[in-house]
Amino acid sequence: MPLAGFFSASLGPTTFALPAHAMKFHGTKNYVATQDLMLSVNAAITLQRPLLVKGEPGTGKTMLAEEVAAALDMPLLQWHIKSTTKAQQGLYEYDAVSRLRDSQLSDIDGGERVKDIQNYIVKGVLWQAFTADKPVALLIDEIDKADIEFPNDLLREIDRMEFYCYETRELIKAKHRPLVFITSNNEKELPDAFLRRCFFHYIKFPDATTMQSIVDVHFPGLKKELVSAAMKTFFDVRNLPGLKKKPSTSELLDWLKLLMAEDIPAEALQSKDDKMAVPPLVGALLKNEQDTTLFEKLMFMQRHNR
Numbered sequence: 001m002p003l004a005g006f007f008s009a010s011l012g013p014t015t016f017a018l019p020a021h022a023m024k025f026h027g028t029k030n031y032v033a034t035q036d037l038m039l040s041v042n043a044a045i046t047l048q049r050p051l052l053v054k055g056e057p058g059t060g061k062t063m064l065a066e067e068v069a070a071a072l073d074m075p076l077l078q079w080h081i082k083s084t085t086k087a088q089q090g091l092y093e094y095d096a097v098s099r100l101r102d103s104q105l106s107d108i109d110g111g112e113r114v115k116d117i118q119n120y121i122v123k124g125v126l127w128q129a130f131t132a133d134k135p136v137a138l139l140i141d142e143i144d145k146a147d148i149e150f151p152n153d154l155l156r157e158i159d160r161m162e163f164y165c166y167e168t169r170e171l172i173k174a175k176h177r178p179l180v181f182i183t184s185n186n187e188k189e190l191p192d193a194f195l196r197r198c199f200f201h202y203i204k205f206p207d208a209t210t211m212q213s214i215v216d217v218h219f220p221g222l223k224k225e226l227v228s229a230a231m232k233t234f235f236d237v238r239n240l241p242g243l244k245k246k247p248s249t250s251e252l253l254d255w256l257k258l259l260m261a262e263d264i265p266a267e268a269l270q271s272k273d274d275k276m277a278v279p280p281l282v283g284a285l286l287k288n289e290q291d292t293t294l295f296e297k298l299m300f301m302q303r304h305n306r
């Protein structure tokens with residue numbers, strides 16, 4: 001059943017300027033999107049709700065927003081969240097310090113600038129997204145880094161696509177509903193009221209075929225033998241029981257880049273009896289000493305058939 005038409009899209013006064021069915025995401029030449037991911041992106045577009053994307057680090061959450069924006073020809077506004085970020089910063093900030101300073105230097109514009117409070121309102125990404133002349137994509141990256149109140153503080157803005165600026169006494173209302181992407185690494189639980197307003201997608205770790213396509217996108221001319229040997233080692237490493245941090249897509253890509261730069265042949269990745277060997281430049285895949293020790297121990301036991 002086509003998604004457009006199935007869901008009601010009457011979520012407030014503003015809509016995308018283009019009809020939802022005209023804005024379909026089909027992946028890009030730089031980004032490998034699985035069917036279910038494409039379906040989720042298009043469902044979020046149809047529903048006009050933010051797409052909440054979770055998944056292991058390095059599985060393409062941030063890049064998804066960049067690529068969807070590029071594919072749909074929308075400018076992308078990015079808001080990278082830190083532990084100290086407050087929701088208000090995404091709306092606007094009143095720069096009282098500059099205003100006080102300017103008031104003491106009254107020769108600036110003969111004091112005209114200080115009189116107008118508008119000059120001291122610093123617009124946040126939501127303000128910029130709401131007032132943009134064409135529909136934009138908005139990425140709220142790593143929302144789980146902020147404190148627990150952060151998502152709750154954005155509920156109304158995300159729902160109604162408007163907020164009030166008390167200093168200038170104006171209601172900032174979205175001209176066009178932005179296409180919102182929210183990413184999370186699951187460091188904190190998100191409140192239910194916030195989840196209710198989103199469409200959710202978990203980017204599953206790519207299977208071997210998808211990973212092969214991702215590698216092809218990044219390194220189209222790479223020798224087949226090297227890719228398959230590297231992929232085998234990579235998935236063997238990932239499947240080691242007890243690993244603290246499994247290597248991700250971006251780490252495989254880094255490792256391949258290094259293997260190419262150092263001109264390492266496929267044979268160097270696997271021992272002759274097809275058992276696992278400690279791969280060269282393993283530091284691209286394993287990122288802490290416990291995992292390296294565990295890996296070396298397992299290799300040792302395998303070699304001695306224990």
Ligand SMILES: Nc1ncnc2c1ncn2[C@@H]1O[C@H](COP(=O)(O)OP(=O)(O)OP(=O)(O)O)[C@@H](O)[C@H]1O
Pocket residue numbers: 030031032033055056057058059060061062063064183185214217249250253
């Ligand atoms: N599906 C994909 N197609 C193409 N490249 C991909 C894909 N997934 C991941 N990559 C590669 O992995 C890199 C990391 O992706 P990205 O930064 O989007 O991950 P992330 O999920 O946001 O990670 P983190 O949670 O650490 O922020 C990208 O720059 C890209 O090179």
Ligand SMILES: [Mg+2]
Pocket residue numbers: 061062063141183
């Ligand atoms: Mg990211």
